[in-house]
Amino acid sequence: MRIHFIAIGGSAMHNLALALHQKGDTVTGSDDEVFEPSKSRLKNKGLLPEKEGWFPEKLTSEIDAVILGMHAKADNPELLKAKELGLKIYSYPEFLYEQSKTKTRVVIGGSHGKTTITSMILHVMNYNGKDVDYMVGAQLEGFDTMVKITDDSDFMVIEGDEYLSSPIDRRPKFHLYKPNIALLSGIAWDHINVFPTYENYVEQFEIFLKEITNGGAIIYNEEDAEVKRVVEAAKNPIKKYPYQTPEYSVEDGTTLLETPEGPMPVEIFGKHNLNNLEGARWICQLMGVDADDFYEAIATFKGASKRLEKIAETKTAVAYKDYAHSPSKVKATTEAVKSQYPNRKLIACLELHTYSSLNPEFLKEYKGALDAADSAVVFYSPHAVLIKQLEEIKGEQIDEAFDRQDLVVFTNPADFKTYLFSQDYDNTCLLLMSSGNYGGLDFEEVKEYLE
Incomplete structure (x- = not known):
């Protein structure tokens, strides 16, 4: 088959493109931005678009299927051309x-x-x-x-x-x-x-x-x-x-x-x-x-990527990062680390990064989510709230939502990093939960600091 991807750079989309290429299909694609690791993986198989952007001329009647990614918009010029040509258009799950x-x-x-x-x-x-x-x-x-x-x-x-x-x-x-x-x-x-x-x-x-x-x-x-x-x-x-x-x-x-x-x-x-x-x-x-x-x-399964992934360990300290961001996941992950290391201090850091977690109305769902931690930290970016066009969130709203008087809240990446690198990690577990990176935190630096 000849298959064209609109928004080929996404995590799921580029993996499907690689799988179909491996299967023997002819794969092409476009995207207005492609980040790592998608970029290198597509390039290694000759599937990386020569230029970023949308090019309707790539769509011809010879294409058997068009796969449309979530990153594209309904008025995407390649999508409009595919419709004009009467091509078969699939969503990823279809x-x-x-x-x-x-x-x-x-x-x-x-x-x-x-x-x-x-x-x-x-x-x-x-x-x-x-x-x-x-x-x-x-x-x-x-x-x-x-x-x-x-x-x-x-x-x-x-x-x-x-x-x-x-x-x-x-x-x-x-x-x-x-x-x-x-x-x-x-x-x-x-x-x-x-x-x-x-x-x-x-x-x-x-x-x-x-x-x-x-x-x-x-x-x-x-x-x-x-x-x-x-x-x-x-x-x-x-x-x-x-x-x-x-x-x-x-x-x-x-x-x-x-x-x-x-x-x-x-x-x-x-x-x-x-x-x-x-x-x-x-x-x-x-x-x-x-x-x-x-x-x-x-017995040999070590976990999925970004799920309770151990990033550093010494005789007296261990650090994990986890993709957890929804209230139920944050609660389960925090409790898991505390139960695994009950005699160590647990510093749990959560970044509020998703649309749901940055919604003032949804924040109340986080009540008790960090209770298992000895020290609880929440980081969020007011800029991210602005970009998502959400209502402004104030620090006291975070305090009230988590219902924890000793909660530490940061909105500045530099301040959060200073806090992180000023802690005593003797007999301690550090848990970093986020689907982002705390405004640019280098996890390798965390590893070096602990070790």
Whole structure:
């Protein structure tokens, strides 16, 4: 096929472009800005556009499919040309569905944990020599790309994001995959710019369940009350399998998972991650991997990129960075680090960076999210609030939202960096949670300071 990408530089888009190139398709694309690592990865395969910008002349009647990324706008000149020529235009999830219609589609959904669970499943499959197609939202150790599409795999494992499909398709991505096997890890209000009420957000997961094929299966976290309610209320003819956090213990900073063969050390930690592991075990079982093979493989799983990633460690200090930004993820991640190192001081730093987290109305959802930390720090950029055209946030609003009197709030990157590099890290854990970089923080400098 001849396939053209509009906005090829995105994280998911460039990985799909690389996967299709690997498959043997002819791939072209455009974007008005391409950042690292997309830039180097596209360049290495000869797929980086010669110039940044939009070039309608790239669209001809010889193109079989156009894939439209979220970064593009509805009036994009290349999109308008594609429509004029009557070309077939797909959103990212639409195209993945088209490529997997003849396969067993395994879709991992939920407000949190879906990247980790998908990564666990892929790690186990890879460890056991089982070849599957996939799409996951993080770079995995041992995998070249975040997307793989072939003609001969029986399964396609897909991370089911609830965000919008494209500028011209406002349906959540995970509504389009029509899973044969699905998992639902948790429901906690997010993306309020798209789903303005909690009820509206929950409705998207109810629709997700309706899209499971008749006779299919849903694996669900019964410890999440909303998940349990939504799944048990679903009327379509599907099999329902609940799971919950398995038994585990922590000894001298090592997490031991209870298995039929006795306690087994694992690389990951935190109640939420052990819960994710159990969901992954159920999925792998339905994909033909028995318990013994699962446990042997999962013992070597070190985590998905940017999820509780250890960036430095000495005899008396350890530092992690994590992608956590929504209230439920921040709470789970902070509690996980404290439970893993109960006798160490925990300094937890959160950057409010997303549209939802910078919304004054949504801020109240963060109440108690940092309570497990001994020292709690929040950083946000008033400039980011301005760019997102949101209502101004004041420091006292942050204090009130988190409901913690000793909360430290920074709005200046230099002040935050000074604070970070003035702390005594003896017998301490540092946790940096953000989907950004605290206004330009160099994580390598943090590593050097600690070590």
